[in-house]
Amino acid sequence: MKSIKPGRGTSIQGAIASIGAVAFGIFWMIFAARMGAPVPFVLMGLVFVVIAGSNAVMSLRNATGKNRYSVYDITEEGEEIDPLQQRFDMKQADALQSPKEEDTVEEKGGFCPYCGAKAEADYAFCRKCGKKLYKSV
Numbered sequence: 001m002k003s004i005k006p007g008r009g010t011s012i013q014g015a016i017a018s019i020g021a022v023a024f025g026i027f028w029m030i031f032a033a034r035m036g037a038p039v040p041f042v043l044m045g046l047v048f049v050v051i052a053g054s055n056a057v058m059s060l061r062n063a064t065g066k067n068r069y070s071v072y073d074i075t076e077e078g079e080e081i082d083p084l085q086q087r088f089d090m091k092q093a094d095a096l097q098s099p100k101e102e103d104t105v106e107e108k109g110g111f112c113p114y115c116g117a118k119a120e121a122d123y124a125f126c127r128k129c130g131k132k133l134y135k136s137v
Helices: 008-034 039-064 083-088 091-097
Strands: 002-004 072-074
Touching: 008 039
Parallel strands: none
Antiparallel strands: 002 072
């Protein structure tokens, strides 16, 4: 299996932005309470703090940790079974996702049948969405 992982710089930027969102949530709660806003408005700041705090922890862990999480996991056929397919028996979803003959990548290149990104003829996977490209025979 191949993984596509975000860079450490991107992760640290996400952590900094999340810490800013935590500060915003705290100020929101303080100022809403001082102005006498209803309780749901005050608690909305708590929602900011919880979501942004968890994102900050995840981003910092990804920026500084040895094993980063992957955005995409690319597997070859037969390497790994899709857990959602096992759980929900999504045979119909597979039929909808399988590319049609006119959606294949031609010898000169073409476009990904899943996301529409440009693909060269020698690409095995889409550079944008990571799905396997099917060559016409």
